[in-house]
Amino acid sequence: METNTEPGSIVVDGVGLTFTPPRRDPVVALEDVNLTVAPGEFVCVVGASGSGKSTLLRLLDGLLEPTYGTITAGGKEVSGPSPDRAMVFQTDNLMPWSTVIDNVAYGLVLGGMKRSEAREIAATQLERVGLSKSARQYPRQLSGGMRQRVNIARALAVDPQVLLLDEPFAALDAQTREIMSAELLGIWSADKKTVVFITHQIDEAVYLADRVVVLSAHPGTVREIVTVPFDRPRDLSLKRTPEFGRIVDHIWSLIEDEVRGSLGLS
Amino acid sequence: MSTATRQKPSPLSWLGGSTRGASVTRLVLSLTLFIILWQVAATYLVDNRLLLVPVDEVVVALGNEISSGAFGKNFATTFLELAIAFPLAVFGGFVIGAILAGSKPVRQTLDPILTALYSLPIVALAPLFTAGLGFGIASKVAVVVLMAIFPVITNTDAGLRSAEPNLIETARSYGASRTQVLRTVTLPHSVPFIISGIRVAFARALVGVIVAEFFGAIAGFGFAIAAAAQSYQTARLLGYVVVLGAVGLIASIGLTALEKRLAPWKED
Numbered sequence: 001m002e003t004n005t006e007p008g009s010i011v012v013d014g015v016g017l018t019f020t021p022p023r024r025d026p027v028v029a030l031e032d033v034n035l036t037v038a039p040g041e042f043v044c045v046v047g048a049s050g051s052g053k054s055t056l057l058r059l060l061d062g063l064l065e066p067t068y069g070t071i072t073a074g075g076k077e078v079s080g081p082s083p084d085r086a087m088v089f090q091t092d093n094l095m096p097w098s099t100v101i102d103n104v105a106y107g108l109v110l111g112g113m114k115r116s117e118a119r120e121i122a123a124t125q126l127e128r129v130g131l132s133k134s135a136r137q138y139p140r141q142l143s144g145g146m147r148q149r150v151n152i153a154r155a156l157a158v159d160p161q162v163l164l165l166d167e168p169f170a171a172l173d174a175q176t177r178e179i180m181s182a183e184l185l186g187i188w189s190a191d192k193k194t195v196v197f198i199t200h201q202i203d204e205a206v207y208l209a210d211r212v213v214v215l216s217a218h219p220g221t222v223r224e225i226v227t228v229p230f231d232r233p234r235d236l237s238l239k240r241t242p243e244f245g246r247i248v249d250h251i252w253s254l255i256e257d258e259v260r261g262s263l264g265l266s
Numbered sequence: 267m268s269t270a271t272r273q274k275p276s277p278l279s280w281l282g283g284s285t286r287g288a289s290v291t292r293l294v295l296s297l298t299l300f301i302i303l304w305q306v307a308a309t310y311l312v313d314n315r316l317l318l319v320p321v322d323e324v325v326v327a328l329g330n331e332i333s334s335g336a337f338g339k340n341f342a343t344t345f346l347e348l349a350i351a352f353p354l355a356v357f358g359g360f361v362i363g364a365i366l367a368g369s370k371p372v373r374q375t376l377d378p379i380l381t382a383l384y385s386l387p388i389v390a391l392a393p394l395f396t397a398g399l400g401f402g403i404a405s406k407v408a409v410v411v412l413m414a415i416f417p418v419i420t421n422t423d424a425g426l427r428s429a430e431p432n433l434i435e436t437a438r439s440y441g442a443s444r445t446q447v448l449r450t451v452t453l454p455h456s457v458p459f460i461i462s463g464i465r466v467a468f469a470r471a472l473v474g475v476i477v478a479e480f481f482g483a484i485a486g487f488g489f490a491i492a493a494a495a496q497s498y499q500t501a502r503l504l505g506y507v508v509v510l511g512a513v514g515l516i517a518s519i520g521l522t523a524l525e526k527r528l529a530p531w532k533e534d
Binding site: 063080081082086087089091093095096097098106110111138139140158 | 436437440
């Protein structure tokens, strides 16, 4: 499988993670996860809460270390965060003390680039997300949707091969979320970066992804990987087709019991 | 009709604004009000001239102090004591606070001592320092440092430890080293905490320096106030107290400006 060593590829090989909190029982977050993501592929991960979606993403970024198994990105074993991969968190996590442009330049400056140079690249990325005018404002002066766009621009600025997004639009209202998803697809098809996107919205996952990874909970493991057959570019009318509904229903049937279980229903 | 409020803009809304003109006007109004209240109280309410005298007499007494050179000498002494002690307290407080924030065992061990010392009225030790370190500035510096250091310690410690875990994780995901996390997340987060610690510290430092001078000094505001009190010169005493109030006010305005400069992201 030579594609597995190409830049932008990810291989998760027999990975498990058990948290061992002090003086409490260990928690098995992920068990025997296997997943291969091709360069430039858009993969969504869905699952009930407790299925270890966020844990998986943090493993891919290198923020967490697997208890067993290996993760390779671009053919190299992941041993910590790397500029090859950029993470977009659910909360925008912008530095409140930095202006918008300096937030976007953050990763570049950390990597040792001169601030003036980093700001130039940041300005280009801000323009892409339509926020050039807000460059000198502070995050608190921006709306939630704008802040999340800054967050994405910050990730794009380091020009990673892989974008890791952890429910990036979950805190936004439904209309803003639709627009942001479409914008993200636009950016992805222009840059052809590998994207791993966590969401609890099944329709969002099917709309965005080439493949949807369905995780089951307790312990978190891959239940099924669903290939999404629709051509690109896709537009929002796709969501009203019967075929779209059929795939969404199938994925929902895979996790429905667990969602009910997590609510205490049976 | 919309239910949105439609009011005529009142002159008070300008006064409540954040323009420089508005804040200067507010300050002038507030000082004028204070002087009027004082004058009314001294003329109609308080007969006892040992307790309160009219503003104009205080101004005259202060003028005499200035022309005789006594004010300058006292000011220089108290200023020197604060100029040595206060930066020491701020710097020392920051270093100790940073050590506490950095090490849980150290923090947990020292916490009872610090809590006890912080709640202790340090000024109660002032006579001891005068006895041990003499009438010169050393005893005042010691009292001021002890008075002022604790709020800086606790606020630095709290500020450095309360940075959002989300932001730290974000920094780490961009490959930040421990030092980079400190420099780009923890420190900027703690700036407003440290400044409000400094604010409390300055108020305590003023109390400390005056009380320390009460218990034996060669010069200084506290010395002058004690001397005026012993000879029943209320106007002279109040003159120095008014200047102390002004110093406190100026320091507070200065710290607000410093905070705006160092932490411009903070909401008003």
